[in-house]
Amino acid sequence: MRPVTMQSAPSIPTLQHVLERIEALEPGTQKRDLKSAVKTFCRAVGKHPAAVSVVPSEIRALRESVSPLAAGLSARRWANVCSGLTKAIELVRELVPSRNTTPLLPEWKALLDMLPSKYARKVSAGLRYLSGKGVIPTAVTVADLEEYCDAIVSNRMRRNAEKGADAFLWAWNRTAKTCPDWPQVTVPRQDKRDSYSYPLEYFPASFAADLEAYIGRLTKGIMFDDDDEDIDLGPLRPVRPATAQTRSRQLRAAASCLVHSGVPATDITSIAALVEVRNVKLILNFLMQRSGGMTSGGVAQMASLLAKIALHWVKVDAQHHAKLQRLAGRVAVQHSGMTAKNRERLRPFDDDSTVVEFVCLPDTIRKKVEQDKRPARLKARQAQMAAAIAILLVIPLRRNNLAAIDIHRHLVSNRNGVYLVIPEHETKNREPINFQIPAFALEIVKWYIVGYRPYLLDGESSSLFPGRGGQPKSPHTLAQQIKQTVWEFLGLEFNIHLFRHAAGKIFLDINPGNYEVVRQLLRHKSVNTTTSAYSGAETRKAGLLYAELLEGLRALHAPEASDRRKRA
Incomplete structure (x- = not known):
């Protein structure tokens, strides 16, 4: 029986392979310019050609890591280098052109002419790609749109390819919603915001009213209540508008944490619900899970804020406030100097x-x-x-x-x-x-x-x-x-x-x-x-100054010390 042989996956070419292909070209200006572009790019990114895989996404990242002026290259020279690099890479693999000039199918052109310019600019390249594949509007599928996005991310050298793909999907989906004649096919976009906060309308109206009253109180500064038994001094100064917005956002986030932790939104009728000891624990646990199971600056700020609001706004008793302070102490973050x-x-x-x-x-x-x-x-x-x-x-x-x-x-x-x-x-x-x-x-x-x-x-x-x-x-x-x-x-x-x-x-x-x-x-x-x-x-500089002091003392007194040791 013939033994089964495993076929290894094809190796990914590197810029060294690209240089070898360039060497096979006929002598001339093109050969010289392509070789110069590859070598200049490698010098700018600080890598040997053999260490750079010909993977467009990786090369785009390397290109964006270079500041041409800091590397001693003019903006025009760097643009020429990048253009030459793209042409050189096309010797070893096929790339999606940065500027697609494929003629539009008549069906796509009729639809494109109907769109506002802000949408047309974002979808036109995709429509040319579909036209090149022979895909008409009535036959387009989600797979076709995903194939285009994958192609420009994986096989295009133009900068910001990922943003271009996302912009195409955004404009396509938006057009599908607003234009009845557009193909009614949409592709889910990745949500870049890891947001967990619900809008204020998600909660009972009484919670929104209490939140508005609290923010209004913060913006008034110090005030004396008519009741001498319960003097509400409030903040020494009215808080700034930005601070008021931050407090509103934090309390809405705290309420959202409770909902994600299993508390019905209908139970959150006022700020008082947020500062119940059990609920504060749920809020802090939810935030710490989002931080990898550990406390953070955001967790510590939330705990401190809830303790202060419980005392000054909800006016809980001393025992209740002491429990919240202990919770805040458990998640406090010790700041020691500049961040790493x-x-x-x-x-x-x-x-x-x-x-x-x-x-x-x-x-x-x-x-x-x-x-x-x-x-x-x-x-x-x-x-x-x-x-x-x-x-x-x-x-x-x-x-x-x-x-x-x-x-x-x-x-x-x-x-x-x-x-x-x-x-x-x-x-x-x-x-x-x-x-x-x-x-x-x-x-x-x-x-x-x-x-x-x-x-x-x-x-x-x-x-x-x-x-x-x-x-x-x-x-x-x-x-x-x-x-x-x-x-x-x-x-x-x-x-x-x-x-x-x-x-x-x-x-x-x-x-x-x-x-x-x-x-x-x-x-x-x-x-x-x-x-x-x-x-x-200044530790490094202080160490250098001390080292200079030691060197000076050694230069002055080392011979004397040596003589004393000999006499002893």
């Missing part, structure tokens, strides 16, 4: 050359903008980033305060210079900000205001960073643009809040232990806040 994630992101700042590039970033951006030959309106956004980063370097603001800077209200001039002045009621911790803007940063800001800010105006506005309709730019949008700019120029994963941490680290590396200056710079209320966040941030 932020420490890791600041590790590149141990290199002095990175620090120099970071503090000179506004000037680097300005130089690039001035060398750019495009019209000023096309360069205005980048000039705006230079100004925003210049301010963050010298005055590490929180993103809400940065986005809200008003040229007339917050930039105050006198004979000594220009000051950034933000009153306490506009800051998160109600600590006023009053800093003189250094000359080098002020020059960048003036350059942006005079030469480029007018191109970003959409109506009259005195905002330093204007958005739509003359309003200040959204803090989230501004923060994302700054994050992208730092990545583009320096290749650092760096969110806007890390400017505050970087300021503390850079100063403490040069002046270990000088926390008071950092406290003043970051406008912390207490130096304990500063020391808890930055204690240890």
Whole structure:
């Protein structure tokens, strides 16, 4: 009997195989350019060609991990490298073209012409794919749509392939609902939000009314009740709108936790139901299960909030409140300094050359903008980033305060210079900000205001960073643009809040232990806040200073010590 032989799965080619196929081409410009593209890509991602599998999703991830400017490549050069890499990969495997030019079948074209442009743009490539397969609208199936999405994710080199597939499904499903002539076939989309909260309408009206009354009480600040026996002082100050929204969301989430834990929604008639000891345990257990069976910052915040509400709003007795406090103590999270994630992101700042590039970033951006030959309106956004980063370097603001800077209200001039002045009621911790803007940063800001800010105006506005309709730019949008700019120029994963941490680290590396200056710079209320966040941030520098001290002592006194030992 002939032995059965197992066939091994076909091996996945690598970029080394691609280079070998390129070598087989006829000598010429194409061969040279394709080989250069593959080798340049491998150098940029720091991998040997044999270590890079020709799997589009993996190569897309590697490509997105590269900051061309930080790698010493211009944007145009990097685009040419990526284009050449795609052509080289097509020598060893078939790819879905980034721009599908297959003619539409007449049936699909008639339907596409009926759609608004925002939907048509998202589905047109998919319709061309279906046309190429000969699939007409009356015969399309869920399998056809899933095949298209899988094809562009698995076999297309264009960036954001996963987002493109999701956008196609969203537009397709939306069109199927709103357009009767469209094929009535829908594909379930993956919900990216792991949300467990039910809308407020899911609960009894009495719960919504109690929640509204509680939020209204928070926004009124300190008040005295007519009944001297039960004085309700309330919060010392009215809470901010953002805090009120957070409290409303947290209590709705707590009620939803109970429903997921088996408590009927009809039983949750008021906030009092949330603070029953048994229910608080159910809420905390549900949240901890979502955190892998352990407590977390969110769990600790929920426990603390429910204990406070039980005392001040529901007005439970002392014994009941003590039980809730013990529960809060069991899930409390001990904060000791900066998070591990932020420490890791600041590790590149141990290199002095990175620090120099970071503090000179506004000037680097300005130089690039001035060398750019495009019209000023096309360069205005980048000039705006230079100004925003210049301010963050010298005055590490929180993103809400940065986005809200008003040229007339917050930039105050006198004979000594220009000051950034933000009153306490506009800051998160109600600590006023009053800093003189250094000359080098002020020059960048003036350059942006005079030469480029007018191109970003959409109506009259005195905002330093204007958005739509003359309003200040959204803090989230501004923060994302700054994050992208730092990545583009320096290749650092760096969110806007890390400017505050970087300021503390850079100063403490040069002046270990000088926390008071950092406290003043970051406008912390207490130096304990500063020391808890930055204690240890300067450990490496302190160790180096001590090592230098030891080396100096050894150089001065080692010969004497040796002579004393010999005499002894």
